[in-house]
Amino acid sequence: MFSHTKQEKSYKFWAFIPLIFFLTTYICAGLIFSYMDVADPFSRIPIQVILLIALLIAVLMAQGKVNLKLEVFSKSAGETGNMLMCLIFLSAGAFSEVTKAMGGVEATVNLGIDVMPIQFILVGIFIIAAFVSTAMGTSMGTIAAIGPVAIGLADQTAVSTVMAVSAVLSGAMFGDNLSMISDTTIAATRGAGCKMKDKFKMNFLIAFPAAIATMITYAIIGNDGVSTTSSLPYDLIKILPYVLVIIVAILGVNVFYVLMFGVFSAAVIGFATSSFTIIEFFQAFYKGMQGMFSILVIAILVKGVAGLVSYMGGMSWLMHKLTSNIKSRKGAEFSIASLTSLSDIAIANNTIAILVAAPLTRDIAKKHNIAPKRVASLLDIFSCVFQGILPHSPQVLFCISLLTTAAAAAAATSSTVIESVSPLALVLGAYYLGFLFIMAVITILTGFLMTKEEKDGTPLYTENGEVIDK
DSSP states (O other): OOOSOOOSOOOGGGGGHHHHHHHHHHHHHHHHHHHTTOSSGGGSSOHHHHHHHHHHHHHHHSOSOHHHHHHHHHHHHTOHHHHHHHHHHHHHHHHHHHHHHHTHHHHHHHHHHHHSOGGGHHHHHHHHHHHHHHHHSOHHHHHHHHHHHHHHHHHHHTOOHHHHHHHHHHHHHHHHHHOTTOHHHHHHHHHHTOOHHHHHHHHHHHHHHHHHHHHHHHHHHGGGOOOSSOOOOOOGGGGHHHHHHHHHHHTTOOHHHHHHHHHHHHHHHHHHTTSSOHHHHHHHHHHHHHTTHHHHHHHHHHHHHHHHHHHTTHHHHHHHHHHTTOOSHHHHHHHHHHHHHHHHHHHSOHHHHHHHHHHHHHHHHHHHTOOHHHHHHHHHHHHHHHHHHOTTSHHHHHHHHHHHHHHHHHHHHOOOOOOOOOHHHHHHTOHHHHHHHHHHHHHHHHTTTOOHHHHHTOOOBOTTSOBOOO
């Protein structure tokens, strides 16, 4: 995972103290302030401050000179995947704000109210987000594109704003896990040694029932929704950037190009319809980027602290503990699930969690003759589930950022009571992640979707652990 030299001493479990401090402090403080009925309870103690203290703890704990430890932090924080994610944050924020300034969000909301039955508003949001994320292969881009629209729909239909964004998060993680062009799919299939189409087929049979259960749940909850306004006018041309983004994403274009294409297509439409001037466009562009600065700092600190935990031997110890006492096939599959889940909890990046866990799963899969496509599905599914519920994951933080911004804007323009923005409330409403977890566990317990070779005991791997092409 990291190229720097490991220190001689391994702290084993104690290496996780900085991350345990961070998670415990952040979650407990939020819950205490929630109990005290304080507004924005999870932001009373800024997460960036807690992370910086966690970094200090990690630096003081680790052996070696301070410069060496800070170098480990810097290399981990500046890892290519993390920097690319930060770039996506900036472009996603720009796309969200420019389309809003151009009138795209308002037009899309009004169209949604006009054509979508009010009681199925949450179902509609989930389906749209699932489609977009599957097409784009990224949950972050989906949240950026659909999040503001969902908030607008919730505002106009008296549906819970938090529930609307939870539906976006659910749909975004559906595609993040299932899409053929998702980086998690690529990492899982390469790590397990299977074809993408094989992993997709198995993954789909696990994810689809979870998606159906999610839609039924949202349909029941959505029955409380009522329109607070009559049909409003909308200009179809202002919806075009969203359509273009989906089309370009389906063509397999890199997500950064997709989002920037969306930004400049919104700019052209904004100029053509006199929605803003060139100065206002640049201001909206920067405002969107500025809204992501806080998340960028969190992503850098989390990744850097995780790097120091690994440097102290934490990840190696954890992997050894999870793989040393496997006695059955079910135990092997639960170990694979645990490897990727705990890696994601520590790192808060599902792609990197898969890259960390995948090499260790080969020996487990070979020993218990677990099909590569099943291994890939387990790696991707469990990393997806935890990525969608961690309070410090970029996806959850992005959703919280959208809700906080919307709450602040509403408070400034009206006396409307705004819902408290809580990561706990957000993830509790992301039903898809819970149903996906249940389906994956059932799959392991029942042996559901086992291949003919697995049932017959036909070897799927060579003596060297290489996959036998079937």
